[in-house]
Amino acid sequence: MFLTISATGTPERPATDLGYLLHKHPDNAQTFSTSYGTAHVLYPEASAERCTAALLLEVDAVALVRRGKGKGRGGAPDAALAQYVNDRPYAASSLLAVALSAVFSSAMKGQCNARPELPGRPLPLRVEVPALPARGGADLVRALFEPLGWTVTVEAVALDAEFPEWGDSRYVRLVLESERLTLSEALRHLYVLLPVLDDAKHYWVSSDEVDKLLRAGDGWLPDHPEQQLITSRYLSRRWSLTREAMERLELVRLAEADDSAVEEIDNAVAEETEADSEDAAEPEEKSVSLAVQRRDAILAALHASGAARVLDLGCGQGQLVQALLKDMRFTEIVGVDVSMRALTVASRRLKLDRMGERQAERVKLMQGSLAYTDNRLKGYDAAVLSEVIEHLDLPRLPALEYAVFGSARPKTVLVTTPNVEYNVRWETLPAGHSRHGDHRFEWTREEFRAWAERVAGRHGYGVEFTPVGPDDPEVGPPTQMATFVLTTKEEKAA
Template sequence: MILNISTTHKPATDLGYLLHKHPDKFQSVELSVGKAHIFYPEVGEDKTTISLLLDIDPIEMVRGAKSFGGEGFALGHYVNDRPYVASSFMSVALAKAFSSALNGRCKDKPELVDTKLPFEVMIASLPAPKGGESLIRRFFEPLGYQVELTRHQLDSKFPEWGDSKYFTLKLINYLTTKELLSHLYVLIPTLDNDKHYFVSQNEIEKLLEKGGNWLKEHPEREQITRRYLINLGSLSRQALTRLNEGEAGEQMPSEQSERRESLHDKRLNIVLEKLLESEASSVLDLGCGEGKLIKRLLKHKQFTEIAGMDVAYSELLKAKENLHLAEMSPKQKERIRLFQGSLTYYDKRLEGFEAAAVVEVIEHMDLNRLKSFERVLFEFAKPKTVILTTPNKEYNVTWEKMGLDDMRHTDHRFEWTRQEFADWAKNIANNYNYEVEILPVGEEEENVGAPTQMAIFKYGN
């Protein structure tokens, strides 16, 4: 699969500066399933062309989590069009090969970043199985491109078989390099039915980062958004909402940032919400880390006693700094206590709290130490409410380069499926006289659930 970018800007050799690629060097970048090669078939003052050639390894592709084969074709895993067409592989290759240009940087000639140049793009083979020529034109022409399409026959020796879904695409436009690359990055995968990685929340950020400046004005923005996010309803709705907010111009930058809630923030905010609902006045944050949950708890007068424990003293020092304990008023400081300790050893300091939070902690323990943790918290400390979260192992496949057996962090000792977590939580409830409720945290996806799973334990009446 090859993509050519040409310019007749004078001097045309400026393309090398803009793309940070020397015309005399043949370069390659690694992809998850092969390589992308960058070279110049044509270099001159009047016209310069750079080529991006994808070398996809179909065997390596099969080892990934995503399948491209049809169910009725036994060799579909290995025999498909992925090595020969522009798809999400091409978008990744563009981002890796021309990252500086895509982000609007040019070290040697920065004045060229905002300079509009005459560009001609040739994509050798582009699949458009639904919509065909009309879809390609509706996506590119509103951005000012002159579009020339050549549709390929299924087999030139058998013309009666008809046309294929593949096109050779030629684009001509006058725009900045960053604009050109961002258009190609977003639109190429929207014309295809498959992505070589699982689409998750991160894809919204990529879409808005690369396309936000022009996509909100595009007449086909809804279809582009949905196709880029492979028609995942929840993600598409989020992306379109944020595009609409940007168009209305009513949100200040800080407010927009708050809306772009990360999974980590969402997790802490839900834990805070459940602690408020518990009506507890004293809260124990086990594995408090840098004190992010404690900082949220301090904003609510309901919590008159807040304690944070962590096994790492360095984390407690960071929490002390983040909470500004040194500058805090004496009355406010009386509400907080930080101390070092382990969750697998009996500790009298853990007793007497009405509620405890254990946020993304248990997966860092060895499984053979988990029983000790259970006794320390549920048998001896025995808070009325325990709110505990841990990753959902099944959700990992939605992230690029992660399979069902991969873990999200090198320090994780285990990660549980939803059923494994539910079984463990119910066993805790039965053994220590608690009632338990299991809840998802984050956007749920079909068949794999949400990224985080939460258990709310209430001590029995």
């Protein structure tokens, strides 16, 4: 099983930078043990003009059978033989994808401590896979790779070159070329699409494969025209996992659309300017944005609750997490969001890679969907849902309610959402329009109160309401906040 990655360069930007990105020195041949064999990394050529890294995977067919993952298992008469006589040692498959992830893990994540400027730089890349199973043929190969920016060359491999009348096999020789992709993007494309084309995996596909798919597919899978086929095949056509992945991908797409929207009256949090800083020349004229007022109200409510361990559910780009970190009363802060892109921005905002050890121990960013229960969210003092619920379709809201109030069950839950009655006060908002294009609903004060009281009663919480922003005597505040406090007998006894 064989794959090569080549880069071209110039004296100013030598192709041997590929060695830094892969964390493998071109002068050395290296060997790595994997669960199903041995992976070798070597460089057939390494010069300033052209550098090629080769990954050779020697599959241990006996180990594959002993683990019960060889092809041909089942009731067919030739099943036993098929476990030993198959294409696994020769054709690119999920075995090679796993080896890519294991051997080039730092490159796949876009990490390079020695040359931190390299991972984000597009490279003139050429990837060659001599033998690739392609269930769907050359047309499917092109449909998968071309939308990602690759120039694709596919050559069918004959069943037998001496007997051309037998026709072509299901294998192809694949060459991918691009000058505008980073190495990390290229590796993540291969990691997902090699097993998709083979339409099989050498290991049991469990629920954690959804997280792997979303991590590797971040930035390209949500908008891929063949998203459903990729998701289904990657997850071995397991319907429940495919449905979960598709729903989470849709949430990612909506979150990214939310980030790129031009008009964000209520949800946008602009970068602070010098005029907004504490040492501005005329602080008495400073205008405090609604987003800042909302964060201040949340912080005040968390202080009043006595919470020390806090979840920011739907943390977005980390503005609230950043504010929480500045207050040492909060000993553990966890930001959760479905969008890996948003979490990457949050990580940069928080400077996690340069944060001191003691400070870093207080904060964690996690990917997760609020539409599903998550054991990682249990046991916290408080959870915040700031401008989150209105981005869900109403039929999906009960799933979030149960995941937060029924499963995670923090002692305090803060929920903020726009008050639609206040929209008439926004001069720039056309009549009848929502504050943001992705809002699935916006509630009146009465509607929000009815929902909150129903959720509180169903799950053993009490609830109180607080206005956020100027409280207009006619239409109320721009933002409404509900504070849920657990009032079950168990909590009272504690």
